[in-house]
Amino acid sequence: MATVDLHTQADVHHHDDHDHEHGHGNFWTNYIFSQDHKVIAKQFLITGMMWALIGGVMSVLFRLQLGFPDADLTWLKPMLGQWITPEGKIDTEFYLALVTMHGTIMVFFVLTAGLSGTFSNFLIPLQIGARDMASGFMNMLSYWFFFLSGVIMLISIFLSTGPASGGWTVYPPLSALPQAMSGSGLGMTLWLVAMALFIVSSLLGGINYITTIINMRTNGMSFSRLPLTIWAFFFTAIIGLLSFPVLFAAALLLIFDRSMGTSFYLSDIYINGEALPNQGGSPILFQHLFWFLGHPEVYIVILPSLGITSEIIATNSRKPIFGYKAMVGSILFITILSFVVWAHHMFVTGMNPFLGSIFTLLTLIIAVPSAVKIFNYVTTLWKGNIIFTPAMLFSIGLVSFFLSGGITGIFLGNSAVDIQLHDTYFVVAHFHLVMGAASFFGMLAGVYHWFPKMFGRMMDDRLGKIHFWFTFVGVYLVFFPMHYIGIAGFPRRYYSWTNFETFNSFADLNMLVSVAAILTLAAQFIFLFNFFYSMFRGKAASANPWKSNALEWTTPRNPGHGNWVGEIPTVYRWPYDYSKPGAKDDYIPQTVPYSETPESNLPHENDLIKLEMEDKNAIVVDDKKH
Amino acid sequence: MSLIIGLGIVLVLFILYMIFRIGNLVGLVKDSKEGEHPGNDTHGYLFMIFLILGLGLFGWYSYAHFDSYVLPVASEHGAVTDGLFWVTMWITILAFGLISIVMFWFTYKYRYNANRKATFYPDSHKLEIIWTVIPAIVLALLIFRGLRVWNEITGPASEDAEIVEVIGQQFAWTARYPGVKDKQLGDVNYKLIDAVNEFGLDLTDKNSFDDFKSLELHIPKGKEVLLKIRAKDVLHSVFLPHFRVKMDAVPGMYTNFKFVATKSTQDMRNETGNPEFNYEMACTEICGKGHFSMRFLVVVDELEDYEKWKAAQEPWLKQNPEYLTKVPAALREVAMIKSGIPVESEAAVSATTQNVSISN
Numbered sequence: 001m002a003t004v005d006l007h008t009q010a011d012v013h014h015h016d017d018h019d020h021e022h023g024h025g026n027f028w029t030n031y032i033f034s035q036d037h038k039v040i041a042k043q044f045l046i047t048g049m050m051w052a053l054i055g056g057v058m059s060v061l062f063r064l065q066l067g068f069p070d071a072d073l074t075w076l077k078p079m080l081g082q083w084i085t086p087e088g089k090i091d092t093e094f095y096l097a098l099v100t101m102h103g104t105i106m107v108f109f110v111l112t113a114g115l116s117g118t119f120s121n122f123l124i125p126l127q128i129g130a131r132d133m134a135s136g137f138m139n140m141l142s143y144w145f146f147f148l149s150g151v152i153m154l155i156s157i158f159l160s161t162g163p164a165s166g167g168w169t170v171y172p173p174l175s176a177l178p179q180a181m182s183g184s185g186l187g188m189t190l191w192l193v194a195m196a197l198f199i200v201s202s203l204l205g206g207i208n209y210i211t212t213i214i215n216m217r218t219n220g221m222s223f224s225r226l227p228l229t230i231w232a233f234f235f236t237a238i239i240g241l242l243s244f245p246v247l248f249a250a251a252l253l254l255i256f257d258r259s260m261g262t263s264f265y266l267s268d269i270y271i272n273g274e275a276l277p278n279q280g281g282s283p284i285l286f287q288h289l290f291w292f293l294g295h296p297e298v299y300i301v302i303l304p305s306l307g308i309t310s311e312i313i314a315t316n317s318r319k320p321i322f323g324y325k326a327m328v329g330s331i332l333f334i335t336i337l338s339f340v341v342w343a344h345h346m347f348v349t350g351m352n353p354f355l356g357s358i359f360t361l362l363t364l365i366i367a368v369p370s371a372v373k374i375f376n377y378v379t380t381l382w383k384g385n386i387i388f389t390p391a392m393l394f395s396i397g398l399v400s401f402f403l404s405g406g407i408t409g410i411f412l413g414n415s416a417v418d419i420q421l422h423d424t425y426f427v428v429a430h431f432h433l434v435m436g437a438a439s440f441f442g443m444l445a446g447v448y449h450w451f452p453k454m455f456g457r458m459m460d461d462r463l464g465k466i467h468f469w470f471t472f473v474g475v476y477l478v479f480f481p482m483h484y485i486g487i488a489g490f491p492r493r494y495y496s497w498t499n500f501e502t503f504n505s506f507a508d509l510n511m512l513v514s515v516a517a518i519l520t521l522a523a524q525f526i527f528l529f530n531f532f533y534s535m536f537r538g539k540a541a542s543a544n545p546w547k548s549n550a551l552e553w554t555t556p557r558n559p560g561h562g563n564w565v566g567e568i569p570t571v572y573r574w575p576y577d578y579s580k581p582g583a584k585d586d587y588i589p590q591t592v593p594y595s596e597t598p599e600s601n602l603p604h605e606n607d608l609i610k611l612e613m614e615d616k617n618a619i620v621v622d623d624k625k626h
Numbered sequence: 627m628s629l630i631i632g633l634g635i636v637l638v639l640f641i642l643y644m645i646f647r648i649g650n651l652v653g654l655v656k657d658s659k660e661g662e663h664p665g666n667d668t669h670g671y672l673f674m675i676f677l678i679l680g681l682g683l684f685g686w687y688s689y690a691h692f693d694s695y696v697l698p699v700a701s702e703h704g705a706v707t708d709g710l711f712w713v714t715m716w717i718t719i720l721a722f723g724l725i726s727i728v729m730f731w732f733t734y735k736y737r738y739n740a741n742r743k744a745t746f747y748p749d750s751h752k753l754e755i756i757w758t759v760i761p762a763i764v765l766a767l768l769i770f771r772g773l774r775v776w777n778e779i780t781g782p783a784s785e786d787a788e789i790v791e792v793i794g795q796q797f798a799w800t801a802r803y804p805g806v807k808d809k810q811l812g813d814v815n816y817k818l819i820d821a822v823n824e825f826g827l828d829l830t831d832k833n834s835f836d837d838f839k840s841l842e843l844h845i846p847k848g849k850e851v852l853l854k855i856r857a858k859d860v861l862h863s864v865f866l867p868h869f870r871v872k873m874d875a876v877p878g879m880y881t882n883f884k885f886v887a888t889k890s891t892q893d894m895r896n897e898t899g900n901p902e903f904n905y906e907m908a909c910t911e912i913c914g915k916g917h918f919s920m921r922f923l924v925v926v927d928e929l930e931d932y933e934k935w936k937a938a939q940e941p942w943l944k945q946n947p948e949y950l951t952k953v954p955a956a957l958r959e960v961a962m963i964k965s966g967i968p969v970e971s972e973a974a975v976s977a978t979t980q981n982v983s984i985s986n
Contacts, residue, residue: 093915167912173877174860174913180796181914267878268816270826271796271859275817283861283876317736318744326754348863349874350881353780357773364765371761372754374725379753381732383745388669388737396673396733403725407718410765414772416707416779417714420870423863423910462649465665469672476680488695489867491910494918502697502867502906579744586743 033144035136036561040143041122042454045447047143047150048114049528052440055105056521060514062098065090067514069496069507082160095495096165097183101157103168104191106436108198109153111301113146115443116240119304120209120233122450126552127227127575129218129568132561134211138204145201149194156190164191167493169294172265172286176257179272189258192251199244199251206244209237218551220571225590227550227575228321231328232307235335236300242339243296250289257281287349291342299338301435302402303331305442306373309395311575312449313377315548316392317384318586320576323376330369330376337366347415348422356415363413367406374403385579385586389546390464394445397472398438404476405433408483423493426486429479437475444471444527451531452545456558457538463530467523474520481509549575549589572612573605663738670737677730681723697867698897700889700905700926703779704870710771717764783884787850790843792907793825794855794862794875797916799907800824801843805836806936807964812837816858816877822946829943829952835964838939842923843907846932847890855881863911866924868894874911890926941965 025034034040061080064073072088083094090098121139125132133139156163165183166175170191178185213234217226226234256262257278265286266278314321321327343351343359377399386392408430411417421427444467451459490503497503544553551571555563569591577588583600594601595609699708736744791802791811802825804811812827812834819826827834845851855864857875864883865872873883895903905924909917927935943949943965953961962969 091915092918096912096915096917171861171912177860180860269859269877270816270819273821275819279878282878284879320746320748322747323749323754325749348872349861350876350879353776356780357776360772360776361769364769367765368758368762372758375753375757378725378729378732379747381729381736383747384732384736385739385742385744386670386733386737387663388666388733393669396729399729400726403729404722407722410718410768411711411714414710414714414768416772416775417711419707419779419872420704420711420867422872423865460646460650462653462665463646465669473676480684484692484695489697489865491865491908491918493912495915496918499919499921500906500908501902501904502908505694576748578746580746 033140035132035140037121037125037133037136037139038454038559038561038563040139041118043143044113044117044121044146045454047147048110048118048443049531051105051109051114051150053524053528055102055110056524058098058102058105060518060521061090062095062102063514063517065095065495067511067517069498083162090495092495093165093181093183094162096167096181096493097162097187099493100165100167100170100183101153101163104153104164107168107297107301108195109146109150111435111439111443112202112240112297113198115304115439115446116209116233116236116300117143117146117205118443119229119308119446119450120205120237122454123229123552124209124212124233125216126453126555126559126563127230127550128213128216128221129551129564129571130212130216131563131568133208134216135208139208142201142204142208145197145204149197149201152190152194152197156187156194159187159190161185161187163187169287169290170254171290172254172257172283173269176254176266177269177271177276179274192255192258195251196248199248202240202244206237206240209233210241213237218568218571221551221590225571225574227307228310228324228327228331229304229307231331232303232310235331236303236307239296239303239335239338240300243293243300246289247293250286250293253289254286284346284349284351287346287351288343291345292339294345295342296338298431298435299334301439302442303334305398305439305446306331306402308442308446308449309377309398311548311550312391312395312445313380313399314576314578315449315546316387316389316395317380318387318578319380319384320574320578321376322379322382323372324574324576326372327376330372333369334366337362337369341366341413344413344415344418347418353415360413360415364410367410367413370402370406374399374406388465389448390459390461390468391445391449391546393465393468393472394441394448397468397475398441398445400472401433401438401441401475404480405430405435405438409434420489421486423491424486425482425490425492428492429482429486432479432482433475437479441471447531449546450552451534451538452541453552453555453559455535455538456541457534457536458541458545459534459538460530463526467526467530470523470526471520474516474523477516478513478520481513485509544589547585547587549577549587551575551590554589554591572608662740666738670734673730673733677726681726698889698894699868699870700887700894701869701871702886702888703775704868704885705888706775707779707870710768710775713771714768717768779884783852783882784850787852787884788846789852789854790845791825791854791856792843792864792875793858794864794909794913794920795824795858796860796914797909797920799843799862799864799909799920799922801840801922802942803838803840803936803939804833805838805941805964807836808833811854819858823949825942827942827949829949829961830954830957832957832960832964835943835953835961836941836966837943838941839945840939842925844925844927844932844935845887846929847887847893847926849929849932850884850886852882852884855883860913861911862909862913862920865908865910866905867908868905872910887926890928894926943967 073084073090074088077084083091085091161182163183164170164187165181174180175184175188213230253264257265263278263281265283266281269276310321310327341359341363343355344363347356412421412427412430448459448464485506490497543557554569556565571590572593573590575590579586580588580600588597593612594605595612699705789804789811793800810833813831814826815828816826818828855873855875857877862875864875869885869887871883871885873881891905895901905926907922907924909920944967947967950958
């Protein structure tokens with residue numbers, strides 16, 4: 001005992017009574033209807049992984065059609081039944097259903113719920129030093145609404161009329177009129193119901209994340225000491241909270257148009273020999289409402305991955321993240337801009353061209369903070385001491401995808417250039433790299449990095465690296481060639497291009513893409529095996545296997561509900577003190593006060609020592625050393 | 627047969643699993659001997675190989691084959707947007723190449739070494755400002771050039787532009803021309819659409835009498851064309867890849883796109899050396915199961931050929947004279963003259979009219 005304990009028990013962060021909850025409840029309260037953020041995170045993760053598998057298999061199915069248009073697919077008949085035509089081809093409408101479901105599943109169920117749901121839930125309390133989320137109950141509800149939403153979406157896939165098939169953007173009138181395509185019948189109704197529940201889930205989660213981050217940080221965990229993961233989750237939740245309700249409104253109006261005879265989106269329609277009575281609506285209204293969520297959604301998907309990557313790159317370069325403030329600033333700037341760029345999806349939809357000019361301007365501005373992030377990642381690698389853990393490999397892969405996919409946004413954001421490229425494979429390549437593959441890589445990196453904390457065991461290192469190389473090369477082989485056929489004008493969502501002389505070529509390139517897609521999907525089974533095998537038989541993890549500074553590694557190997565045994569540690573420094581000159585180790589955890597590291601303190605940090613002592617909430621860390 | 631395949635797969639998976647187990651056990655023995663991060667260097671090398679092979683393949687393939695991907699441009703504004711496309715392309719390739727090289731070089735150069743310590747380098751205002759300002763300036767240049775082009779493309783069409791209406795429906799396109807007499811498109815109303823009157827032509831408007839339908843899009847070379855685009859059922863999108871034209875067709879409203887074609891179909895056949903070459907129009911907004919089949923033939927004629935072609939087309943009303951009954955009596959004669967229906971058949975028509983009015 002070197003110092004005086006000035007800690008006051010009145011502090012709101014210390015709900016020590018939670019400590020002993022774990023192990024008390026029964027199987028149902030511990031593993032199914034658990035309110036422990038860590039269990040909920042794992043539920044999100046495993047559900048997200050199942051959806052990723054379904055979405056991935058769907059993409060391979062339609063890639064079969066695109067890469068091998070002459071192949072006989074009768075062998076799929078046992079699985080797909082009537083969706084395989086008697087000639088052994090995928091039904092054209094089912095093709096669109098596959099494309100639509102692949103998009104919906106990947107964007108919402110995997111990269112929104114599976115990503116934010118997993119890592120915001122898992123890391124927020126652990127990294128800010130809280131026992132659990134602000135409301136464990138709401139958190140549990142969030143998962144179960146997501147689960148219900150997933151069940152409904154899953155049911156829709158098995159309808160005889162097929163699931164929603166009008167593209168993941170569900171533009172009316174196509175999505176509003178069952179006469180227009182069979183998927184717009186019951187399948188679309190279930191899509192809307194599922195999305196409404198999904199939005200509820202997303203809002204319940206988001207409110208919790210924001211509240212927890214603002215209110216439940218441990219002593220000393222000021223905003224400027226938050227890991228970048230938390231900053232990213234924080235802004236992601238804010239984006240979701242502000243934009244998802246707009247999608248809800250859009251969906252509600254669409255429900256009205258579909259079932260109650262209103263005309264929000266419908267006007268002057270003659271279909272199947274019948275003129276519909278709806279007049280005065282505008283399909284473009286839906287597009288505005290949809291993309292008001294749809295574009296921020298892109299950042300909901302990518303920001304958590306960028307946060308995860310920041311943490312992993314810093315840890316495994318053994319260097320502080322370069323430009324912490326610039327990183328936070330760029331996330332903030334991206335958050336703000338994400339709300340004012342939506343109409344760049346609509347340059348050629350008949351929107352007033354003047355709006356096109358405004359949105360070109362605003363859209364290209366967003367490239368600046370994105371570029372800053374890339375430069376900062378690269379500079380973090382500079383003169384580092386890089387350890388290629390699987391998580392680190394995937395993080396580097398993410399930066400590469402974010403660069404190659406992001407840079408094509410400069411073409412698409414410029415309305416004049418977008419005219420030709422809009423709705424071609426150039427767009428497909430662009431967003432699959434920048435938000436699809438990049439945020440998938442962030443998610444995988446996160447799993448590899450925090451698996452030891454989740455399950456107390458290590459994932460197999462070699463399998464992880466093999467998984468990385470197959471996936472990294474595979475993803476590039478899938479999406480890089482798409483730029484070429486996009487420049488050649490190949491439109492998206494085409495079942496086949498042979499009707500056109502202009503597009504009746506490059507069959508070999510499409511075959512390459514399809515083969516690469518199949519191999520990339522196959523490589524994911526290495527991951528699945530590694531994940532489930534290591535969960536039970538992996539090497540036992542040490543307390544801090546990556547020698548990381550962040551707070552989650554101060555918990556026991558298998559933290560119970562409440563996370564820390566005894567008091568929550570106090571935080572004295574930012575989480576990126578890696579390889580500090582003078583320090584004896586190449587990392588100094590956040591819980592080490594400046595008073596203990598006089599050899600490595602910077603001048604202004606020495607001044608903080610006094611404050612550490614004066615802080616009446618300060619917990620004496622020396623206690624723990626004995 | 628499938629049993630054998632199934633067994634084969636199980637066997638392969640089992641062998642892989644055994645390799646994994648054996649590797650694990652060997653790893654346990656070796657771990658204690660090797661350094662802290664065994665095999666770390668491998669990935670540094672692999673990143674360099676990936677970088678060199680990747681950029682090499684990208685450069686070689688683009689150099690050797692890019693021409694086959696670029697559609698020859700055949701419109702005035704298309705040449706300008708292509709120019710902007712290429713400026714953007716060179717800037718992005720430069721940035722992409724540089725950043726990729728630097729990043730993968732760093733992963734190789736600074737891979738783990740037990741004898742070295744990473745440099746504590748948390749920030750640098752100078753660097754941050756440099757790489758905020760440079761992209762901002764480059765982007766500003768691209769934006770201003772882009773906006774100038776955009777404003778020209780989307781500006782109002784000239785008075786004497788050739789107007790053509792393009793109509794999308796599941797799953798075909800049709801075109802309507804204003805006719806050679808009044809050069810004005812007649813009014814339409816979707817409630818008047820039926821199996822024959824597919825435009826929903828409002829025959830109380832005298833501009834509609836000489837409108838004609840075409841199942842090919844004919845446009846003149848060297849003269850401004852204004853496409854007035856609409857859809858009957860769901861969203862479609864007009865895409866003329868060689869002309870760099872794209873605009874959605876929206877039910878309930880007209881959208882417009884104006885452009886000047888610079889090469890006739892024949893010019894393009896000469897240029898590409900393909901005597902079979904045809905311009906085409908495609909749909910680029912998902913519209914249902916036949917989305918991929920909405921091909922519309924486009925023909926660019928020399929101006930005089932275009933005028934000749936137009937003059938040779940029969941007005942829709944002439945093709946469907948029974949619709950004269952929908953024309954108000956006072957306008958019927960004008961309608962017959964404008965659409966070119968011989969006046970002697972008027973008796974027959976008025977008989978029909980009477981029949982209709984009786985049956986009504």
